[in-house]
Structures are given as C-alpha cells and as structure tokens.
Amino acid sequence: MHKYILKRILMMIPVLIGVVFIMFFISSLTPGDPAQIILGEGATEAAIAQVREEFGLDDPFLMQFGRYLLGIAQGDFGVSWDTQRPVQEEIFARFPNTMQLAGMGIVLALMLGIPLGILSAVKQYSAWDFGATFIGLIGVSMPNFWLGMLLIMLFTVNLGWLPATGFSEPLMWILPTFAIGTGSASIIMRMTRSSMLECIRQDYIRTARAKGQIERKVIFRHALKNALIPVTTTAGLSFGFLLGGAVLTETIFAIPGLGSFMVQSLQRRDWPTAIGGALLIAISFSIVNLLVDILYAILDPRIRSQYR
C-alpha cells in the first residue's frame, strides 16, 4: 500500500509538468508582446528592451519553460506581469478561500445527495423517488452562476436575509455554498440511488433479511456500506468539478478566491499568475483524487488486496 501511494505521488509529477507545459503553450499563442503587457501602453523602446531582458522573454520557448520549472521546484512561481509581485504570494493568499468554498460545496453535496439517494432507492418508484429524481434533474441542469444570481435575487434583493457579496463572515458563506454545491448534490444523489439499488438486490441483503435483521440495519449496515464505495469516486470527481465551478461562483459573489483572481489575471493577460493558479488547482485536484483512491482501498478490501 505504501509503495502504491509513493508510486502515485511520483506519477503526479509528469502530469503536473505537462499541465505547466500546456499552459505555457497556450500562453505563447497570445498575440502581442508580453513586454508591452507588462509595461502597458506608451512604453518606450528602451524600456521594452530592458523588460524583455529582465524577464528573459527573448529566450527560446523551451528555455523559458525550463527556467519556470526550475523555479517551481524551488517554490518560486515567478513574478506577476500585472502587479510585479511574486505570484506565489498572490495565489496562496487567495487559495484558502477557494478550497473552503469547494470544501463546503462538497460537504453540502454529500449531506443532501446521500440521504436523498438512499430514500429514493429504498422507496423506489414512489412519490419520494420521483420527486427526488426530478429535483436532481433540475439541480444538474442549472448553471451554477445562474443559480447564484437567482439566490441573490431571492435572498438579498427580495427578502433581504443574506448578504450577496464577500466571504469574511459565516453568513456570507451560505449562498455561494448552495450555488456551487447543488449540481454536485444532484450527481451524488443519482449515483447513490443507482448504487444502492444495485446493492439492495444482492443475495447477502436477502440473507440479512432472512436472518431477521431489522430493516434499518439491513439498509445502513449491509447495503449502504457497499453502496457508498462508488459514491466516493463520484465525490472526488465532483471536487474537481467544484474547483472549476468556483471560478464562476467566486465571480458572482465577489469572493476574493483563486478562481476569480485567475479570471482577472487572464483578462489582463497576466500569464505567470494564471499558470501558477492553474498549477495549484491541478495539484489540489490530483491530491484529492489520490486521497479518494486511498479511501477506496480502505473501504474495499478487495481493492486493497490488489495494491499489495
């Protein structure tokens, strides 16, 4: 198991280098001179030449890429073209807000999705099932940025209960969490339902019932334990989806997070910041996926035995 984890961590490295390479390549497609972006309009020829020298912009593509990788290895994400400050300061200051938002979103998604999924499966084809499935379908279809706007209109503009923007107080967390978590809640609900239905039909459930086990224990002890295994994967994937969704949700609710910051940087063509941010998100997504796989092995002995 330790060997497996180590192998997975080592496998992350080429993927992350690849992410930096792709982002670097995309950034090289930007028309115009980066030095012009750094200095803004009306810069003199001499100043541009100096900046090109200072940032190493005249070097070949691969050399710039190599230098960037060396910097990353030493914890240096480069200098922002916009603010001229180190990128790591800017992105790490905003990263906790994004993680908190995505984390609260996934907790909400699990808290709503799993119970509703169980209910749906246990009372299959009942009004409960139909209602939950229908709400789930609507939840999946609503764009999170639109849902956020609707929530603001209802709870801020009309009712005046909750603040629409900011992230400094717990009261401000409620609307963004619902905006970002609803879609994943629906996906998790559907996954729980189908996985639960599969488990309920298994022979060992019939055996448990035949033994005279009470229904509550049959559902929660016997069926749910097994049904939740595929749900962990869905939750892990949803987390990546939420990190992406945070980009738009943070913009709506004016949350000072990494997502909205990256959008601002990209609008200003500040590529070092954007690449650093994308790398940070890719790292966190990879780590979450690894954790999910480890959790998977802990939950399911059959998988654990494969890793030895």
Add this chain to the structure above:
Amino acid sequence: MENAVEVKKAKKKRSQFFEIWRRFKKNPLAMVGLFIIIGILILAGLADFISPAEGMIPGYNLQKWGTDYVRQFPSGEHIMGTDHLGRDVFARIAHGARISLLVGFIAISIGLVVGIPLGALAGFYGGVTDNIIMRFIDIMLAVPNILMAIAISAALGGGLNNVMIAVGIGVIPIYARTVRAQVLAIKGQEFIEAARASGASDFRIVMRHILPNCMSPVIVEASMGMAGAILAAAGLSFIGLGLQPPVPEWGAMLAEGRTFMLAGYWHLTVFPGMMIALIIFALNMMGDGLRDALDPKLRSGGFSKKRFKRMQLARAASNNSGEGRK
C-alpha cells in the same frame, strides 16, 4: 437477386433504427427532452421573424417610443420584457438559440474529430502509443474543463470561432477515453480475429469493424457533452472572455442583466438563464434516453410508465408474500 439482398439490407437497417426509436419513445423524460430541443430549434429557425429589428438594434425602440421602453417588465407586447437598451428580450433569446446550438454542435464535433482517433489509436495499439496518448489525456483532465477553456480563449481572444475551439479542445478527453474503453473491450473478440485472419489491414479493422461497434456510448456522450459545451460557452461569455455584447449570446445576456439584478430587474437574468438550464436539461434527458434505447443492457434506472406499473405490481406482490419482514 442483387435487388433482393439490397431490400433485405434496407429492411434490416430500418428495423434497427425503429427498434431504437421504439425504446426511446417509451421514456417520457427523454421525449420531453426531444420536444424541448425541437422547440429550441424552431425558435432558432424563426429568430428572424420574431421582431428582428426590435430585438437586435439598440435604441430602436427608444427612437420610436421614448425612454419608457427601457427595462420594461414582461407584458403582452414583450413577453420577456425589454433590456437596458430597449431591445426585446425574447427576440434576443431566439437569436441566442442559434449561437448556443451552433457552439455546442461545433465544439462537440471538434471533440469527436480529435478524440475518436486518439482513443482508437490508444486502445488498438496499446503499449507505448496508449501510454503517450493517455498521459496526455491525464494532463488535460488535471485542469478543470472550464479553466482550460478560459485560458485558451484568453490567449486566442473572444469571438465565435475561438469560443468553439476553446470549448472543443476541453471536451476531447471525454471521447478519447470513451472510445479507448470500447476499443479495448471489442478488439479481443472473435470477429476481429476473423477479420485479421482474412487479411484485413489495421486501418480497415478499426474503421469497419471496431468503430461502428463503439458508437453507442459515443452518441450518448455526445448528447450529454453538448450540454456541457453549451454551459462552458455561456460561462465564458458570462465572465467576458467569450462572445461580447451586443451579441445576443445567453451567457453574455446574463452578464448584462447582472448589472441590473440588484435593482430588481429580474427578467433580464431569469429568462436567459432559464434557456441555458432548459437546453442542458433537454440534452441530458435525451442522452439518458439514448443510452437506454441504444443499449438496453446499460439501463440507467430512469422512469418509464410500463416499468413503473410492473415494479408497483412486483412491490405489491412482494409485500404480500413477505409480511413481517419490516
């Protein structure tokens, strides 16, 4: 003699299509999805007939009727109201339907054209080829889709073509992975061995024998992927990196409406968003229905009237026989 064979062939093909259609139309939610899509297609087709001038030209109504025409709430005359430049929201939504459908369709086509060959190569040849392609796909999957699309369109600039490219590149991994999994499952089967024994080239085996057999999941993924593509394009326009106003793209309309949201002009945000949600809902439902119809083995557990009744009967029966269990 030849004619007879052809007739028989045609009949066979038609019956397979009918069989799929027969299964598809039994799923009420899938049919609702299909009707919504047809409705939106009609809306897009008729866009030019729905008060074109009033919808598209800023200030048209201002000159005609004065500033009262700005940001009107929905009424009989303007069923979705008017926006901050006095344009009819419904007319703009109809024109936006064209853009969204086009973006979704082209983006998915890009994903299919690049993703299917990649997946087929990886699955068919395995080994080093597979490793290289799948590591590349892993890299693309490590960055959330929307972020990748934002970065690409920030580099290339906004505009319809670049949005389609940005979103299309982001969906490549879905198809590459789907096709690879299918190819892996099919390539070991006996009919592939038979084709090889009769001297077919690799290219022929993949094109004639393997790919046609992996189309069902690809079609399902394409339907659902189109929903994701439309959503991503709307998101791009919403943050100002996709299509810019005055283009009547739904995401861009939402961004414009957002400015007036706190002032209580709800119709500028509710209607464009509702259209995005509606088209995503419809495409997802159709995808679900197609999955069940194309491959009955992969039932997703959706609702169908007949099955509902059957299950109710089964439940009643099991409740009667299994008394005391609860």
